[in-house]
Amino acid sequence: MAERDIAVIAGYFARCPLGGYAWQVLHYLLGFEELGFEVYFYEDTALYPDCFDPVTRTMPAPCDAGVQTLSQFFAEHGLDQRWHFWEACSDRRFGLPWRDFSEAVACARLHITLAPVTRLPRLGRATRVFVDLDPGYTQIRCAAGDPDLRAFLEEHDCYFTIGEHIGSTRCPVPSGGFQWRPTRQPIVTRLWETAPPAPGAPFTTIGRWHESRRDIVFQGQRYGWSKRQEWQRFLDLPQRVAAGFVLAMDVEKESPDLTLLRSLGWEIVDPLQVSANPHAYRDFIAASAGEFTTAKDLNVRLRTGWFSDRSACYLAAGRPVITQATGFESILPTGEGLFAVATVEEASAAIEKVLADSDRHRAAAKRIASEWFAASTVLSELLRGL
Numbered sequence: 001m002a003e004r005d006i007a008v009i010a011g012y013f014a015r016c017p018l019g020g021y022a023w024q025v026l027h028y029l030l031g032f033e034e035l036g037f038e039v040y041f042y043e044d045t046a047l048y049p050d051c052f053d054p055v056t057r058t059m060p061a062p063c064d065a066g067v068q069t070l071s072q073f074f075a076e077h078g079l080d081q082r083w084h085f086w087e088a089c090s091d092r093r094f095g096l097p098w099r100d101f102s103e104a105v106a107c108a109r110l111h112i113t114l115a116p117v118t119r120l121p122r123l124g125r126a127t128r129v130f131v132d133l134d135p136g137y138t139q140i141r142c143a144a145g146d147p148d149l150r151a152f153l154e155e156h157d158c159y160f161t162i163g164e165h166i167g168s169t170r171c172p173v174p175s176g177g178f179q180w181r182p183t184r185q186p187i188v189t190r191l192w193e194t195a196p197p198a199p200g201a202p203f204t205t206i207g208r209w210h211e212s213r214r215d216i217v218f219q220g221q222r223y224g225w226s227k228r229q230e231w232q233r234f235l236d237l238p239q240r241v242a243a244g245f246v247l248a249m250d251v252e253k254e255s256p257d258l259t260l261l262r263s264l265g266w267e268i269v270d271p272l273q274v275s276a277n278p279h280a281y282r283d284f285i286a287a288s289a290g291e292f293t294t295a296k297d298l299n300v301r302l303r304t305g306w307f308s309d310r311s312a313c314y315l316a317a318g319r320p321v322i323t324q325a326t327g328f329e330s331i332l333p334t335g336e337g338l339f340a341v342a343t344v345e346e347a348s349a350a351i352e353k354v355l356a357d358s359d360r361h362r363a364a365a366k367r368i369a370s371e372w373f374a375a376s377t378v379l380s381e382l383l384r385g386l
Contacts, residue, residue, distance in 0.1 A: 019281020135163020
């Protein structure tokens with residue numbers, strides 16, 4: 001196989017085949033393909049062996065369901081046999097035969113690692129690029145001396161983070177000994193062309209309600225990974241505006257949280273029904289008037305400049321986004337189609353602006369996605385930073 005422009009993406013999809021992960025990976029693959037690369041995807045269970053099956057709702061589970069979802073989704077987008085999955089514990093391999101896949105890896109120009117979850121075999125002389133998807137958390141762990149994470153990162157040549165303020169004076173997050181360049185989630189906007197939502201469509205979001213296992217301490221303060229604490233700031237939003245709100249979040253059944261949310265006007269739906277496959281995920285976004293959501297405490301207080309890849313998909317679908325300020329508001333245009341808020345009063349005002357002129361704000365949302373998140377633009381900038 002002759003050397004040519006090949007980009008190999010290592011990431012996380014089959015082990016947890018939910019809509020958000022599927023689209024995140026696909027946007028990178030198709031984005032590099034738009035730039036003329038021959039693209040491949042790699043994943044294995046060597047570092048994180050447990051797989052999740054969203055149909056049976058079990059973990060650990062066999063990888064077969066996730067591999068099937070990946071295979072079908074990639075085939076729909078012209079990427080059939082452009083991937084390889086290795087279940088390390090059983091030494092089962094799926095997709096393009098390893099001999100052919102390893103030849104492509106060895107001839108590649110770029111090896112792109114999305115988060116420290118899959119170690120791409122070191123073959124050939126490709127430039128190895130790490131993309132940090134957990135800004136703040138990654139750098140603070142490095143600065144604290146996490147040996148496994150540091151060893152993983154040191155296998156790469158260049159480092160990018162979607163926390164666009166990290167490495168600048170605007171953000172106190174330490175570098176951890178690595179030079180971080182800003183990037184953001186690429187979106188293939190043509191995949192998100194949708195008709196306007198039905199009249200009275202609710203504002204929605206998708207995600208985890210509570211996750212405390214990844215809280216982190218920095219300079220004597222604890223920074224939360226869970227969004228639950230940030231939602232407390234906005235609980236009475238449905239009481240303030242004439243709009244519906246649907247949260248596809250895993251609020252525990254029969255819990256005080258669920259009772260409180262429902263009593264205040266929030267509709268809670270099963271996130272697995274929304275995310276169990278990429279198409280359901282996209283349809284849920286398309287059926288929304290826009291997104292209202294919060295950010296993690298870590299990104300809010302440390303001002304990392306993080307912006308959600310899910311929110312970028314809402315924008316690409318022409319759905320306005322009202323989200324908690326993390327510093328992104330000094331980078332992206334806000335006030336029309338996209339709003340950064342810190343209080344329930346600001347959120348209420350933003351919702352009312354969208355309701356008063358929904359056509360204008362939908363058009364603005366699409367424009368922001370096209371100008372700031374288009375995959376060819378984002379990834380061209382990444383290549384210039386190598």
